[in-house]
Amino acid sequence: MKDKIIAALASAPGIGGVSIIRVSGDGSHNLIKNFFSNKKKIKSGRFYYGNFIYNNEIIDEVIVLFFNKKFSYTGEESLEINTHGSPLIVKKILDILYGTGMVVEPLPGEFTQRRFMNGKIDLVQAEAVTDLIHSESELSLKQSKEQLKGVLSEELLDIKNEITSLISTLELELDFSEEDLDFTPRSEIDEKFSKLLDILNNFISSYETGKIYNEGIKVVLSGKVNAGKSSLLNRLLKENRAIVTDIEGTTRDIIEERISIRGYLVRIIDTAGLRKTDDIVESEGIKRSLEHIENGDIVLNIIDGSKFDPNLVKSGNNIINVLNKADLNDSLECENSIKISCKDGRGISDLKDMIIDIVEKNMIKPRSAILTNKRHLDIVKRARQSIELARESLTFGMNNEVIIPDIKMGLDILGELTGETTSLDIINNIFANFCIGK
Numbered sequence: 001m002k003d004k005i006i007a008a009l010a011s012a013p014g015i016g017g018v019s020i021i022r023v024s025g026d027g028s029h030n031l032i033k034n035f036f037s038n039k040k041k042i043k044s045g046r047f048y049y050g051n052f053i054y055n056n057e058i059i060d061e062v063i064v065l066f067f068n069k070k071f072s073y074t075g076e077e078s079l080e081i082n083t084h085g086s087p088l089i090v091k092k093i094l095d096i097l098y099g100t101g102m103v104v105e106p107l108p109g110e111f112t113q114r115r116f117m118n119g120k121i122d123l124v125q126a127e128a129v130t131d132l133i134h135s136e137s138e139l140s141l142k143q144s145k146e147q148l149k150g151v152l153s154e155e156l157l158d159i160k161n162e163i164t165s166l167i168s169t170l171e172l173e174l175d176f177s178e179e180d181l182d183f184t185p186r187s188e189i190d191e192k193f194s195k196l197l198d199i200l201n202n203f204i205s206s207y208e209t210g211k212i213y214n215e216g217i218k219v220v221l222s223g224k225v226n227a228g229k230s231s232l233l234n235r236l237l238k239e240n241r242a243i244v245t246d247i248e249g250t251t252r253d254i255i256e257e258r259i260s261i262r263g264y265l266v267r268i269i270d271t272a273g274l275r276k277t278d279d280i281v282e283s284e285g286i287k288r289s290l291e292h293i294e295n296g297d298i299v300l301n302i303i304d305g306s307k308f309d310p311n312l313v314k315s316g317n318n319i320i321n322v323l324n325k326a327d328l329n330d331s332l333e334c335e336n337s338i339k340i341s342c343k344d345g346r347g348i349s350d351l352k353d354m355i356i357d358i359v360e361k362n363m364i365k366p367r368s369a370i371l372t373n374k375r376h377l378d379i380v381k382r383a384r385q386s387i388e389l390a391r392e393s394l395t396f397g398m399n400n401e402v403i404i405p406d407i408k409m410g411l412d413i414l415g416e417l418t419g420e421t422t423s424l425d426i427i428n429n430i431f432a433n434f435c436i437g438k
Helices: 028-033 087-099 110-117 123-133 138-149 151-175 186-215 229-237 280-295 348-362 374-395 400-418 424-431
Strands: 005-009 016-024 047-054 057-067 078-085 217-223 255-261 264-270 298-304 319-324 337-339
Touching: 005 087, 005 110, 016 028, 016 087, 016 110, 028 078, 047 087, 057 087, 078 087, 110 123, 110 424, 123 138, 123 151, 123 400, 123 424, 138 151, 138 186, 138 264, 151 186, 151 400, 186 264, 186 374, 217 229, 217 280, 217 348, 229 255, 229 264, 229 298, 229 319, 229 348, 255 348, 264 348, 298 348, 319 348, 337 348, 374 400
Parallel strands: 217 264, 217 298, 298 319, 319 337
Antiparallel strands: 005 016, 016 078, 047 057, 057 078, 255 264
């Protein structure tokens, strides 16, 4: 399909001030001339005003921005048609273009895929495009922009250069194995392996930080019935999201909402109150609650401070004992705790800071580039395994003919990150998760 011109809505669908239709493919400039009233000589990077005309009917006043291959998003001749933000106008223009037989609707992500196939970005940068679009926090946005700029790609290139240098050293020894020459000491080669493995291990360790940047901090509200979990959710959201009553067991299912704290996306999970019950529905809610508590990044163990029970206090690196109803009893103290009042709001700001402080304390300090994608993590782990096998062969005194293939395998595996050695099926699957106009 790469020889076909593609066209789709690039701006958000629906009614708005302006809609943008993106068109890409060799011949797109000449094609649009058949419908564009402005017949001036086209220059790349310039806007041209005119009418989009079909069968002598003006479909809309438009502004068209033309790009040559060098400066286009896709690396192909392309253009963008700015129309009034009417879904009907957009549909009419696209139907007209498709009706020529020269233009087709793109596959999801095909504009970015063409950009990748034309060598304007690598696969890591392409994935950063969709991460950027779906960013929900300042940190996620910043990390996506860094990856799109090529920070991760540059560090991967440095690693691959180190591996290539090691392969060259070992292959040189093979070529001159019968010569009476001084070769690189085995201890020095082992140090090179150690350096490589340290770099790969640092990348792998960075994933937990990257995951928090991308997916957010999972904060689970836990505690006995009527401790104030739903009241705390409402207070954090600054709206009445959850139903709050004096009736025990009001919350039976999981409620998830999202807020931003100090640039982090925070996913707040309100759970059913923990107690013994014969109610089938409530029992299922409690079962789900326990699953979320097990997997939470931070667990807020909410305790009713007006009738404090010390047996409810819990300990753990990710647990905060939240002593609620401080407006009724402000004298309580216990380990890993904070006093709050969902009624008058005291302690809420300090609780937010405490959540982030604990997360940052447990986080590995981010490198200039970190892994935020599960695909990337799996690839680096596989590459590490190959390098470890090669080092093991070195340790056991194997000759270079045995060591080199595993190192080369590690190099090929890392190439899957940037797309150099990635199969077309995997590439297509990655871009299938993009939106149509991107």
